[in-house]
Amino acid sequence: xxxxxxxxxxxxxxxxxxxxxxxxxxxxxxxxxxxxxxxxxxxxxxxxxxxxxxxxxxxxxxxxxxxxxxxxxxxxxxxxxxxxxxxxxxxxxxxxxxxxxxxxxxxxxxxxxxxxxxxxxxxxxxxxxxxxxxxxxxxxxxxxxxxxxxxxxxxxxxxxxxxxxxxxxxxxxxxxxxxxxxxxxxxxxxxxxxxxxxxxxxxxxxxxxxxxxxxxxxxxxxxxxxxxxxxxxxxxxxxxxxxxxxxxxxxxxxxxxxxxxxxxxxxxxxxxxxxxxxxxx
Numbered sequence: 001x002x003x004x005x006x007x008x009x010x011x012x013x014x015x016x017x018x019x020x021x022x023x024x025x026x027x028x029x030x031x032x033x034x035x036x037x038x039x040x041x042x043x044x045x046x047x048x049x050x051x052x053x054x055x056x057x058x059x060x061x062x063x064x065x066x067x068x069x070x071x072x073x074x075x076x077x078x079x080x081x082x083x084x085x086x087x088x089x090x091x092x093x094x095x096x097x098x099x100x101x102x103x104x105x106x107x108x109x110x111x112x113x114x115x116x117x118x119x120x121x122x123x124x125x126x127x128x129x130x131x132x133x134x135x136x137x138x139x140x141x142x143x144x145x146x147x148x149x150x151x152x153x154x155x156x157x158x159x160x161x162x163x164x165x166x167x168x169x170x171x172x173x174x175x176x177x178x179x180x181x182x183x184x185x186x187x188x189x190x191x192x193x194x195x196x197x198x199x200x201x202x203x204x205x206x207x208x209x210x211x212x213x214x215x216x217x218x219x220x221x222x223x224x225x226x227x228x229x230x231x232x233x234x235x236x237x238x239x240x241x242x243x244x245x246x247x248x249x250x251x252x253x254x255x256x257x258x259x260x261x262x263x264x265x266x267x268x269x270x271x272x273x274x275x276x277x278x279x280x281x
Contacts, residue, residue, distance in 0.1 A: 020210065071105040105136070165263060
């Protein structure tokens with residue numbers, strides 16, 4: 001009997017906050033972000049094979065190239081070892097600010113380490129694959145600083161739910177950063193959150209410094225964010241990463257599910273996904 005392929009969930013990465021605090025001499029921006037992961041994402045499978053290959057599937061698979069520049073293949077090549085037949089179900093929109101490619105690369109690292117019995121590399125060593133790959137390796141709530149390589153454990157978060165919305169407009173990260181006009185202060189992260197209301201109240205005092213430049217690149221965000229904020233039960237509406245995916249934060253799954261259904265009826269062309277915030281990877 002043939003063994004079933006090994007499988008990894010590449011969880012969507014959400015920047016609940018994203019403060020851009022400076023720029024290094026090499027041009028890379030310095031960030032301070034509270035990052036969480038959703039209970040939804042792409043799915044990567046692996047089976048032993050004589051060579052390394054990648055097949056793409058899923059609703060957004062056609063938007064990607066399975067060639068050598070694909071982050072999944074680059075991550076797999078970095079791990080070395082024997083060949084593997086990889087298959088990626090691309091469930092997340094591409095170029096959408098929720099770390100899809102980085103999450104896929106991190107899932108490939110975890111998957112091949114399991115398949116070949118190897119150890120996981122140090123997260124910071126994966127920055128060369130992409131700034132978000134290190135934080136995606138554990139797929140657990142973390143504070144991410146520097147260019148993505150400085151990671152620390154986040155305070156325990158109360159149960160919370162998100163409605164993710166992407167209006168179908170890909171946004172190039174470089175274009176958004178090019179429009180950034182000023183830098184802000186780092187986040188002031190408390191040692192603990194007492195409950196959901198305390199958590200949501202703190203988040204409302206934070207920001208995503210890329211939101212304003214992203215609105216200039218993708219004006220549809222001027223429609224998305226107010227609609228999210230107006231949903232019953234929404235404690236917060238904000239953009240993730242460099243966009244164009246935005247989220248609304250809820251204190252219950254029932255509120256999130258009802259909000260998602262409202263948005264799907266109003267905007268059948270938008271990608272809408274209700275999901276819990278994952279407590280751990």
